Amino acid sequence: MKQTAANIYYFRRISRIGGTEQFLYEMAKKYYKYDLAILYDEADFDQLMRLKKLVKCIRRKPNEKYYAERAFYNFNLEALPQIEAKEHIFICHAIYQQIDQVPPLTHPKLTRWIGVSKYACEELKKYGEYLGKEIKPELCYNPISLEKPGKVMRLISACRLDDKVKGGARTLKLIQALDDYCQKTDNHYLWTIYTNTVNFTIPSENVALMRPRIDVRPFIADADWLLQLSNDMESYCYSINEALGYGLRIVRTPLSVAKELKIPKEAELVLEYDASNVNEIAEKIFEPKQDFDYKFRKDGWDKLLVKKPSQYVFKEEKIKVKALKSFYDLELKQNVSNWTPAWEVTIPRAKELANKGLIRIL
Incomplete structure (x- = not known):
């Protein structure tokens, strides 16, 4: 068999951020000594550059053939017809029931299914039953290694x-x-x-x-x-x-x-x-800090102010508001709606409710 790479992982679009993107980088960091290639259609420049420093990255061409001993996919199977491999393996990185998508589990060339957690395996098995196909997912946790963080x-x-x-x-x-x-x-x-x-x-x-x-x-x-x-x-x-x-x-x-x-x-x-x-x-700016002691200049307002005792007592002002929609008001402990008569609240409370689009200030 003509060799593109012993292992090919196909991912259609490598975005700027994302869990699968991080997975690909963690794979590359840990297993770069193995013959691994990332096959993709689109890629964020920075994500692609950090992957290329570690593993082979190939942009898929529509009429090109690719060869591997094992080919890995997660959801996107567009490249599968172009890949000749001894094994085609599906990796479950998502709980598809939660994202209203159907994973392509029934493709005849898929021979193994991997879940990245026990939870993923269980949900993948359920989806297989829903699609009328017996799926026996294998558990394989994602790789992760943490660099020593800089300051x-x-x-x-x-x-x-x-x-x-x-x-x-x-x-x-x-x-x-x-x-x-x-x-x-x-x-x-x-x-x-x-x-x-x-x-x-x-x-x-x-x-x-x-x-x-x-x-x-x-x-x-x-x-x-x-x-x-x-x-x-x-x-x-x-x-x-x-x-x-x-x-x-x-x-x-x-x-x-x-x-x-x-x-x-x-x-x-x-x-x-x-x-x-x-x-x-x-x-x-990046040099180490040295200890220092700083003292404020002393103010002189004790000599400027007339020392007459204050009689001021703060009284919180209230303003009238009217509900724009139905909601449960935590302060009133009741449901209110646009049919509710106007009521009074403190100014901070009025601002809070208005910022949420729940009331208008009269």
Whole structure:
């Protein structure tokens, strides 16, 4: 028999993400010393490149013949008529009853059926009975091996990035420098930016734009670096102080106010306003952290405020709302509908229900 590979695994479309895609990579990592080929019709570029480093990958041609001792399939059998093999084996990676699809179990050339768990085997057997074919699935768990994970450097910014003085252009330059450095060194980072809507695109899968929120401090405290890349317009800069107070290092521009804050040199990197040292900054972000101590400047409001006792008592406001659809209201402990008379709820509760499309605020 003409040899394409001793083992051929056919998968029609290798997507950007997916369990079967991960299975193919785990197979390639563990069994690359065996004569294994992946036959495919379409493939995501990055998925294909990491597979090609380990095993033979062949794009199927309509009129081509392929040869193997064992050929493996999962659901897609389009290539089966083109493959000459001693055994044609079906691998069950899915519970087809849950995805409303019928697995092609009855093809006359299929001689073995494999389930990747006992559950998969049981459901595959049931499907065979449903199709009028006796299936005796064999159990074979998926391979998996975990690489030692590298440190993901977590960066955070909380700013109005749509404001021209807040350093949008510098942000883009630093993102590009970080991406280039990580591609060369196999480092990783995730930069989460809490900001107003911006009118430019962030061209990186390592950056997440988030809607602004007032409870951002827990996220700052959980990061490794805070980045504040403003023009020289900061008169105090709460985000820098918050970050340093939580023990984060900061990347900042040459802000004049920074001298007053007395920031330890171990705690900061300074990106020039023209971003001329952006590549150096990108590299130093991945250097090990050194301990530092930072103390806030003492405020003087105890001397500015008139020391007269407060008589204020908070009273939570309520507003009227009307149901748009039927639902069970957990607060009222009853079903409501658009026939229900308007009722009063607190403002936070009204926002919650309105965001879910359940009520309108009167």
